[in-house]
Every structure is written in structure tokens, then in C-alpha cells.
Amino acid sequence: MALLEVKNLTVEFGSEDKPFRAVDSVSYSVDRGEVLGIVGESGSGKSVSSLAVMGLIDFPGRVTADALTFDGQDLLGMPAKRRREITGKDIAMIFQDPMSALNPCFTVEAQIMEALKVHEGGTKKQRRERTLELLNQVGIPDPKSRMTAYPHQLSGGMSQRIVIAMAIACKPRLLIADEPTTALDVTIQAQIIDLLLKLQEDSDMGLILITHDLALVSEAANRIQVMYAGQLFESGPADSIFAAPRHPYTQALLEALPERSEGHDRLRTIPGVVPGQYDRPTGCLLAPRCRYANESCITARPEVRDFNGRDVRCFYPLNDQGQPTGLTADMATGENV
Amino acid sequence: MSENTTPSAAPAANVAEPIGAPPSPLRETWDYFRKNRGAYVGLMVIAFILFLALTAQWIAPFDPIAQDRTAFLKPPVWMEGGDPRYLLGTDAVGRDILSRLIHGAQLSVSIGVFVVILSMISGICLGMVAGYFRGWVEVCIMRLMDIMLALPSLIMALAIVAILGPGLENAMLAIAIVQLPHYVRLTRASVVSELNKEYVIASQIAGAGHMRQMFVNILPNCMAPLIVQGTLGISSAILDAAALGFLGLGAQPPLPEWGTMLSEAREFVGSAWWVITFPGLCILVTVLAFNLMGDGLRDALDPKMKR
Amino acid sequence: MLGFLFRRLGDIIPTFFGVTLLVFFLIRLIPGDPILMMAGERGVDAARYAELQAQYGFDQPIIVQYFDYLMGVFQGDLGKSFVTKKPVIEEFLTLFPATVELSIMGILFAVILGVPLGVLAAIHRGKWIDHLTMSVSLTGYSMPIFWWALLLIMFFSTTLGWTPVSGRLSVLYYIQPTTGFMLIDTLISDEKGAFISALRHMILPTVALGTIPMAVIARMTRSSMLEVLGEEYIRVARAKGLAPIRVIMVHALRNALIPVITVIGLQVGVLLAGAILTETIFSWPGIGKWIIEAMNRRDYPTIQGGILMIAFLVMGVNLIVDLLYGIVNPRIRHKR
Numbered sequence: 001m002a003l004l005e006v007k008n009l010t011v012e013f014g015s016e017d018k019p020f021r022a023v024d025s026v027s028y029s030v031d032r033g034e035v036l037g038i039v040g041e042s043g044s045g046k047s048v049s050s051l052a053v054m055g056l057i058d059f060p061g062r063v064t065a066d067a068l069t070f071d072g073q074d075l076l077g078m079p080a081k082r083r084r085e086i087t088g089k090d091i092a093m094i095f096q097d098p099m100s101a102l103n104p105c106f107t108v109e110a111q112i113m114e115a116l117k118v119h120e121g122g123t124k125k126q127r128r129e130r131t132l133e134l135l136n137q138v139g140i141p142d143p144k145s146r147m148t149a150y151p152h153q154l155s156g157g158m159s160q161r162i163v164i165a166m167a168i169a170c171k172p173r174l175l176i177a178d179e180p181t182t183a184l185d186v187t188i189q190a191q192i193i194d195l196l197l198k199l200q201e202d203s204d205m206g207l208i209l210i211t212h213d214l215a216l217v218s219e220a221a222n223r224i225q226v227m228y229a230g231q232l233f234e235s236g237p238a239d240s241i242f243a244a245p246r247h248p249y250t251q252a253l254l255e256a257l258p259e260r261s262e263g264h265d266r267l268r269t270i271p272g273v274v275p276g277q278y279d280r281p282t283g284c285l286l287a288p289r290c291r292y293a294n295e296s297c298i299t300a301r302p303e304v305r306d307f308n309g310r311d312v313r314c315f316y317p318l319n320d321q322g323q324p325t326g327l328t329a330d331m332a333t334g335e336n337v
Numbered sequence: 338m339s340e341n342t343t344p345s346a347a348p349a350a351n352v353a354e355p356i357g358a359p360p361s362p363l364r365e366t367w368d369y370f371r372k373n374r375g376a377y378v379g380l381m382v383i384a385f386i387l388f389l390a391l392t393a394q395w396i397a398p399f400d401p402i403a404q405d406r407t408a409f410l411k412p413p414v415w416m417e418g419g420d421p422r423y424l425l426g427t428d429a430v431g432r433d434i435l436s437r438l439i440h441g442a443q444l445s446v447s448i449g450v451f452v453v454i455l456s457m458i459s460g461i462c463l464g465m466v467a468g469y470f471r472g473w474v475e476v477c478i479m480r481l482m483d484i485m486l487a488l489p490s491l492i493m494a495l496a497i498v499a500i501l502g503p504g505l506e507n508a509m510l511a512i513a514i515v516q517l518p519h520y521v522r523l524t525r526a527s528v529v530s531e532l533n534k535e536y537v538i539a540s541q542i543a544g545a546g547h548m549r550q551m552f553v554n555i556l557p558n559c560m561a562p563l564i565v566q567g568t569l570g571i572s573s574a575i576l577d578a579a580a581l582g583f584l585g586l587g588a589q590p591p592l593p594e595w596g597t598m599l600s601e602a603r604e605f606v607g608s609a610w611w612v613i614t615f616p617g618l619c620i621l622v623t624v625l626a627f628n629l630m631g632d633g634l635r636d637a638l639d640p641k642m643k644r
Numbered sequence: 645m646l647g648f649l650f651r652r653l654g655d656i657i658p659t660f661f662g663v664t665l666l667v668f669f670l671i672r673l674i675p676g677d678p679i680l681m682m683a684g685e686r687g688v689d690a691a692r693y694a695e696l697q698a699q700y701g702f703d704q705p706i707i708v709q710y711f712d713y714l715m716g717v718f719q720g721d722l723g724k725s726f727v728t729k730k731p732v733i734e735e736f737l738t739l740f741p742a743t744v745e746l747s748i749m750g751i752l753f754a755v756i757l758g759v760p761l762g763v764l765a766a767i768h769r770g771k772w773i774d775h776l777t778m779s780v781s782l783t784g785y786s787m788p789i790f791w792w793a794l795l796l797i798m799f800f801s802t803t804l805g806w807t808p809v810s811g812r813l814s815v816l817y818y819i820q821p822t823t824g825f826m827l828i829d830t831l832i833s834d835e836k837g838a839f840i841s842a843l844r845h846m847i848l849p850t851v852a853l854g855t856i857p858m859a860v861i862a863r864m865t866r867s868s869m870l871e872v873l874g875e876e877y878i879r880v881a882r883a884k885g886l887a888p889i890r891v892i893m894v895h896a897l898r899n900a901l902i903p904v905i906t907v908i909g910l911q912v913g914v915l916l917a918g919a920i921l922t923e924t925i926f927s928w929p930g931i932g933k934w935i936i937e938a939m940n941r942r943d944y945p946t947i948q949g950g951i952l953m954i955a956f957l958v959m960g961v962n963l964i965v966d967l968l969y970g971i972v973n974p975r976i977r978h979k980r
């Protein structure tokens with residue numbers, strides 16, 4: 001049994017009769033010791049889905065799922081108090097912007113010790129020792145003096161290390177990292193990712209790495225989940241996705257990587273933006289931006305289906321040569337972009 | 338031709354964008370304002386009070402200072418012993434309360450409007466000069482404003498009235514002076530931030546004089562916060578004027594100013610609730626209406642709050 | 645922190661001199677001759693006039709007069725009342741505790757009611773409880789407090805008979821002032837029931853005085869709280885698995901209160917202005933009532949001294965609030 005099992009997770013906002021689906025029937029699972037990469041542009045619902053797993057979607061938002069289980073326990077059905085015991089202890093999360101993730105009014109030590117106090121108890125002395133240990137673990141130089149520092153006295157990279165220390169304080173079995181490096185300097189980014197992967201390996205945690213950075217995921221993740229406008233577009237093992245994307249969107253994302261643009265004058269881009277609440281196409285959500293889209297893509301919405309052992313949401317999944325299958329020849333030239 | 342120029346990226350399934358000019362800024366502000374129920378109610382109440390103020394001479398059933406020696410402290414009509422001629426009863430010397438309240442609306446509205454106009458015009462001029470010329474002029478003006486702000490507004494107004502002597506005109510002048518720092522500070526702050534914008538530099542290069550720069554180019558761009566402050570200023574002017582009247586330092590009897598009416602009615606706190614309740618209620622409703630409208634205007638004019 | 649203190653003091657000193665200048669000229673700006681006014685209807689002969697002029701220093705050049713006045717202020721000499729002939733500072737100090745007591749109660753009322761109301765409105769944003777709280781707050785904010793005080797008296801004192809109409813203590817008791825704070829003095833005295841009496845006298849003036857600050861604090865707390873609740877660190881706190889009450893009361897409120905403290909400090913001016921009206925209505929023997937009486941009697945040294953002391957008070961409290969702000973907000977405390 002997988003550590004985290006998500007089946008048809010849906011998150012809706014807005015009124016009951018005209019809801020906006022930020023996450024639309026997304027399924028995935030993470031095992032212990034496994035790294036799952038969730039990839040997508042901003043607005044693709046990747047953050048919202050993980051907030052739903054954490055139980056952090058507030059009132060106007062509605063979370064439904066066929067199954068949302070952690071270690072066999074149903075997260076949606078359990079009482080709020082029981083769920084809070086799991087949140088922060090067994091499942092922890094790291095957020096995008098470390099500078100705003102720490103409460104400016106409290107010291108580093110107080111914020112780390114708080115999580116320990118709630119979930120593990122123990123004496124103040126024990127908690128302080130554990131905090132020191134954690135700061136060492138996340139590679140903070142001179143941890144003793146940092147204990148009593150306030151967040152505004154720390155750099156971005158330092159803050160993110162503190163945030164990580166806070167998240168792993170109670171030895172979680174699953175860690176969700178939501179764009180953990182986006183707000184950091186490029187030089188720091190690699191350090192933080194290395195740290196996360198090392199922690200994950202050492203304690204055999206499950207790790208969900210949410211990012212829009214495909215290159216990063218390619219190195220770190222075992223499996224990849226590509227999301228677009230709240231929907232799962234493609235999922236499968238990392239290396240096979242990189243070798244042969246089955247979904248036109250994945251293909252376009254890969255082509256947009258700088259290292260794959262060699263030989264071109266410019267970086268390749270995907271025209272347009274992710275549809276928002278009011279401008280959802282009726283057919284396939286990618287149709288307006290897809291180079292292969294045809295009439296049926298505009299009128300009907302594809303379902304997720306199995307294609308060569310991968311889950312793909314497309315009428316015309318790509319073959320190993322990157323050409324859509326199941327299309328008549330004249331449509332395959334991609335005249336729409 | 339027309340087919341080709343439509344952007345090809347626009348998806349066919351999309352709802353067509355409404356074509357036409359964007360709404361005018363005034364229209365847009367009004368739409369935001371309309372959506373704010375409180376502000377809208379405030380505006381309606383203000384319209385009603387304005388109507389009363391403008392037509393007081395004709396709609397008030399009695400002369401506000403005429404005394405009826407046969408009807409002292411008559412309760413409102415619906416109470417036992419009420420006189421049908423005096424809808425809201427009479428005061429201690431037999432004056433019709435309703436008529437006095439209606440004429441009081443006239444006084445309060447003119448106090449509010451006069452004070453704000455006086456204070457705003459002088460405040461804008463001072464703030465404009467301070468923000469535009471900077472240097473020691475600015476230091477002097479802003480220091481003076483700081484000193485004025487060191488005193489609570491009512492106490493400052495009291496001090497000025499102590500110099501000028503009690504009376505409605507002096508009270509109005511005092512309140513106008515007290516409100517001055519707010520307009521000066523607001524104007525200066527906006528002017529300083531506008532001063533470095535391209536359009537100001539551009540018209541300077543085009544040879545615009547100081548006066549033109551200050552009042553034609555810069556001022557219109559600073560008006561939004563001033564309008565909001567002006568609306569809220571009306572409410573605090575009415576409130577302060579009533580407080581001064583209540584303390585016997587503002588409008589003098591027999592003027593039907595609401596605060597003065599309350600001051601005269603104080604001794605009947607245990608016997609005649611109506612002489613106390615109605616004037617105060619009028620002050621509260623008027624002040625509340627202007628505050629609601631001011632809040633609504635602020636939200637409507639503040640681009641940060643929009644969307 | 646020390647540097648911060650000095651910087652703030654540096655800002656205050658020009659204002660301090662400005663206020664003394666303003667108050668000094670207050671008396672010179674009055675049309676008419678102050679000595680003739682003091683003498684009243686009886687008038688004075690020329691010799692007595694010159695004597696009085698010398699006594700009050702009116703024969704000196706104006707700059708010398710200001711300097712003398714300033715020196716007096718530094719030594720705590722605010723002149724003598726025209727009416728009682730007692731030093732103004734002495735009268736001020738006798739009456740001051742009554743105003744302080746009332747103001748403290750007023751601000752306590754405002755904070756104890758205003759902060760929870762603001763928090764409540766913020767966490768129930770857009771629901772009826774939010775609308776109700778904000779309507780109450782806006783009404784309180786627009787309230788003419790002299791009318792509000794009269795309504796309170798009309799309802800609770802004359803109709804229900806629950807509370808006394810005026811004064812600080814029932815005439816049945818005599819309390820020798822030790823601290824000047826009636827609640828404390830009655831509590832340490834032997835008189836039974838005196839404390840209850842003092843408390844009963846306290847209630848209505850406290851409510852009347854505290855209403856506007858309460859409304860302002862509630863509004864400010866709400867908007868500040870709403871801003872903080874949208875911050876990332878609140879989400880992080882929830883992700884730690886903390887109970888909602890802890891997230892709100894510890895993580896959100898601590899941050900939300902920082903701007904509220906400034907607002908509370910600004911309410912001191914509002915309170916002192918309100919004290920003038922409240923004390924007049926409730927016959928509360930404090931400095932507000934004292935200044936109004938001085939105005940009615942045209943007792944200029946008292947008006948002058950009273951206004952000066954109020955200005956000092958407001959400036960002093962603002963300074964304290966600024967320092968307090970530095971203490972609660974670590975970002976300022978550590979700025980060098």
C-alpha cells in the first residue's frame with residue numbers, strides 16, 4: 001500500500017451552481033522513499049492539490065475525492081483534531097517563499113520548537129536540543145547563535161533551511177515541497193534541492209516536489225506528474241517521460257527548456273496562458289494553445305487513458321517520434337501555431 | 338482583411354470580448370461605489386438631509402425660534418399628552434422640535450461644507466507650496482502642521498475659540514484651522530510623489546510656469562485622496578461643531594444648531610427624553626452618512642482595493 | 645534601541661518648543677488687554693495697572709516675555725489662575741489623577757472590547773457577525789459622545805436607577821486621597837462599600853469615553869487581522885498542525901496587533917478631547933471639566949497651562965507608544 005493515495009481529488013471554489021474547479025479529478029500516489037515531481041505552469045492547480053492533501057483549503061473551497069488516504073487512514077473522513085495530529089507530524093510541507101513563511105514576531109527557535117511541542121511534547125530542554133540538532137542537520141552554520149535570531153535577520157537561503165528544519169522536525173513520513181527554490185538565488189537553489197534529497201534519502205521519506213522547473217524534476221524525481229489547469233495531463237516514470245513525452249503539452253514544456261533549444265535562435269515558448277476561471281475552453285483545456293489541436297479537441301474534452309503504460313489525457317497521444325497518433329496525415333503537420 | 342487581422346491565438350470557443358471603449362474613470366468609480374451598499378445608503382441619507390436643508394424655510398411647520406407659551410415640553414404626538422401640531426414635541430420654551438431639527442440640518446450642512454471648503458482650499462495651497470518648492474518653506478509649513486497635530490482636534494478648536502470668543506462663525510473658523518493639517522499633509526505627500534513623474538517633467542520642458550504646473554498639471558492627479566478626506570472632514574466638522582455648541586462655545590441660543598439644542602436640553606435628561614434624543618439622533622445619522630460615503634469613496638477611488 | 649529613542653526625541657524637541665510658542669501667543673492674541681480683563685468691571689487705576697503689568701511681565705519686550713515663560717515652564721511654573729490665584733500646575737496636579745483614571749478605564753474598555761470584536765469580525769469575514777460588528781463599530785465611530793453620555797444617563801441612571809448620575813463617589817463616603825485614583829483609594833480605605841460606589845460611578849463615564857476608541861480599535865484590528873491572515877506564515881503555522889485557536893491567537897494576533905498599538909496610542913488624543921465632554925456631563929472633577937470652566941471664566945493662565953499640559957501629555961504618550969512599538973516589533977528593535 002502506498003504512503004499517500006489520492007484518487008480523483010477535486011477542489012472547487014465559488015458558488016455551488018457555477019463552481020470553479022482549481023483541481024479536477026487528479027489521482028496519484030507516493031510511496032515511502034519515492035520522489036514524485038508535480039510539474040505545471042502557474043495556475044495549473046499543483047499547489048492547490050497539495051494544500052488539499054494538507055487540509056489547508058479554507059471554507060469557500062470544497063475538497064472531494066474518491067480516496068484520500070495516508071498510510072491507509074482516510075484523511076477526509078477523520079475528525080479535524082485527528083487530522084491535525086497527522087498534519088505537521090507525518091505529513092509536512094515547505095512553502096514557496098521562505099522570507100514570508102516565517103512569522104516575523106518569533107525567533108527561529110520558538111517556531112521550530114512549537115511544532116515539536118504540539119506533536120512530541122517532551123521537556124523544553126529536550127526540544128531545544130532537538131532544535132539544535134535539526135539546525136545542524138539542515139546545514140546552518142553556527143546554529144547556536146541562529147536559534148535566537150528573528151526571521152528578518154536571515155537571508156533567503158538561510159530562511160529556507162529553517163523552514164525545512166521546521167518541516168522535518170517531527171520526522172515526517174511524507175514531505176511536500178511547493179516550489180522550494182523559486183524564490184531563491186540560482187546559486188542557492190541547487191544547495192537546497194541537494195539538502196532536500198539527502199534528507200529524503202536518509203530518512204526514507206516520501207517527497208512530493210512541486211515545481212515548474214522541468215530540469216530540476218528530471219534530476220530529482222522518480223515519477224512525474226504533469227498538470228495543466230487543474231487537470232492531470234500526463235504521468236509516468238521520470239526518465240521515460242523525458243525520453244518520449246506522450247502529451248503535446250509535455251512535449252512543448254520540454255522544448256521550452258534552454259538545453260533543448262540548442263540550434264535555435266530563441267527559446268521555444270508556448271503561446272498564451274493557462275485558462276483562468278472565466279475563460280475555460282469547452283473542449284480540451286489545452287486546445288487553444290496546442291499545435292496539434294483540431295475540431296474534436298475544441299468540442300470534446302479528453303479523458304485520462306492508458307497509452308503505452310503511461311496515463312495521458314489527450315485524443316492524439318504522441319508516439320516515440322513526437323508525432324500525434326490517430327490523426328489523419330494532413331492534420332499532423334501542426335498548422336495551428 | 339478583417340478576417341486576417343483577428344489574432345489567430347484567440348480560441349474559437351472563447352466568449353467574444355466586448356468591443357468598445359473602456360468605461361470612463363468616473364463611470365468606473367461610480368460602479369464600484371454603487372456596489373457598496375453602505376456607501377449608497379449614506380449617499381441617499383445625505384441627499385435627504387440636503388433636501389431638508391435647502392427647503393427648510395418651506396417645509397418646516399413652524400418658525401424654529403417661535404415660542405408657544407401654551408405648549409412647554411409637549412411630548413411627541415404618539416405619546417400621551419402629545420399635541421398633534423407638534424409632531425416631535427416641543428422644548429422647554431415651547432418651540433417645535435421638528436422645525437428646529439430641519440433648520441438645524443441647514444446649519445449643520447452649511448457648517449460642514451463651509452469648513453471643508455475653507456480648510457481644503459488653504460490646505461491644498463499650503464501643501465502644494467510645501468511639496469512643490471521643498472526646502473525651508475516645506476520645513477516651516479510641515480513643522481507648523483506637526484505642532485497643530487500635537488493637540489487633540491477638539492482641544493485645539495477650544496483654544497482657538499478661547500481666543501476668538503464663542504459663536505458659530507468663530508467655531509467654524511476654529512474647526513477649519515484644526516482640519517488644515519490633514520489636507521496639507523495629504524496634498525504635500527501626493528505632490529511629492531507626482532513631482533517626479535514623466536508628465537510633470539515633460540510639461541516643465543514644454544515651458545509650463547509654476548502656477549500652471551501646480552494647479553493645472555499636478556493638482557488634478559492628487560484629488561482622489563483629498564475628496565475622500567473632504568467627505569470625512571464634513572462629518573468631523575459637524576461633530577466638532579456640535580460638540581462646541583454643546584459646550585456653549587459654538588452656535589449660541591436660540592440658533593437651532595443640534596449640539597446647542599442638546600446643551601439647552603441637558604437639564605431635562607430625567608424628564609423629557611425627546612428633547613435629548615432627537616437632536617443627537619440627527620447628528621449621529623448625518624455623521625454616519627458622511628462616514629459611510631467617505632469609506633465608500635475611498636474604496637471606490639483606491640486602485641489597490643479594486644479587483 | 646537607544647539610537648531610536650534619541651531620534652524620536654530629536655523629532656519631538658522642535659514640536660515641544662512650537663507648542664510652547666503657540667500657547668504663549670494664545671494669550672497675546674486675545675483682543676483686549678489681559679490686565680483690564682482680569683480686573684473685570686471694577687477697573688484699575690494707573691499705578692495699580694503698572695504694578696500688575698510688572699508683576700506679569702507685560703512691560704517687557706515680547707521675546708523676553710516668551711523666554712521668561714519658557715524658563716517658568718521648565719521649572720514647572722505655569723503661572724497663577726486669575727480666579728483662584730493658585731498656581732496652575734498645582735490645580736492641574738490635583739485634578740489630573742481623576743482624568744488619568746477615567747482615561748485608563750476608557751482605553752481598557754476600548755481594548756478589551758475592540759480587539760476581540762475586530763478579531764471576531766476578521767475570522768468571520770463577510771458573514772453576519774462581521775457585518776454586525778462593523779455596523780456597531782461605524783456607529784460608535786460616528787457617535788456624538790456627549791449625546792451618547794446623555795442617553796446612557798437617561799437609560800441607566802434615571803430610568804433604571806442602576807448607576808449614579810454624576811461625580812466620582814457617593815457623598816456618604818469621605819476618602820482621603822492617597823494615590824488620587826478613586827478605585828485604588830477606596831480599595832485600600834476602611835470604608836465599606838466605598839469601592840463599589842466608586843466603581844458604579846465609573847461605569848457610565850468609562851463607556852461614554854471608551855466608545856469611539858473601541859470603534860476605531862475594532863476596525864483597525866479587523867483590517868490588520870485580515871491582512872495578516874492572508875500571510876504565508878499563517879499557512880505555515882497551520883501546516884504545523886496547530887489548533888486554529890492557537891494560529892489565530894498566537895501567530896496572527898501577535899502580528900496584527902503591531903499596527904493596532906499605534907492606533908491605541910493615537911486614541912490618547914481622542915480620549916483627552918473626549919474627557920472634556922465626558923467630564924462636563926458627568927461632573928467628573930478632572931482636567932477636562934477644569935479647562936471648560938476656565939474657558940467660561942476666561943481664566944487665561946489656566947487655559948494656557950491646561951492646553952500646554954495636554955499637549956505635553958499627548959506628545960509623551962506618543963513617544964511611549966513609539967518605543968513600545970519597537971519592543972513588540974522585532975524588525976524595528978534590531979534596526980541600528
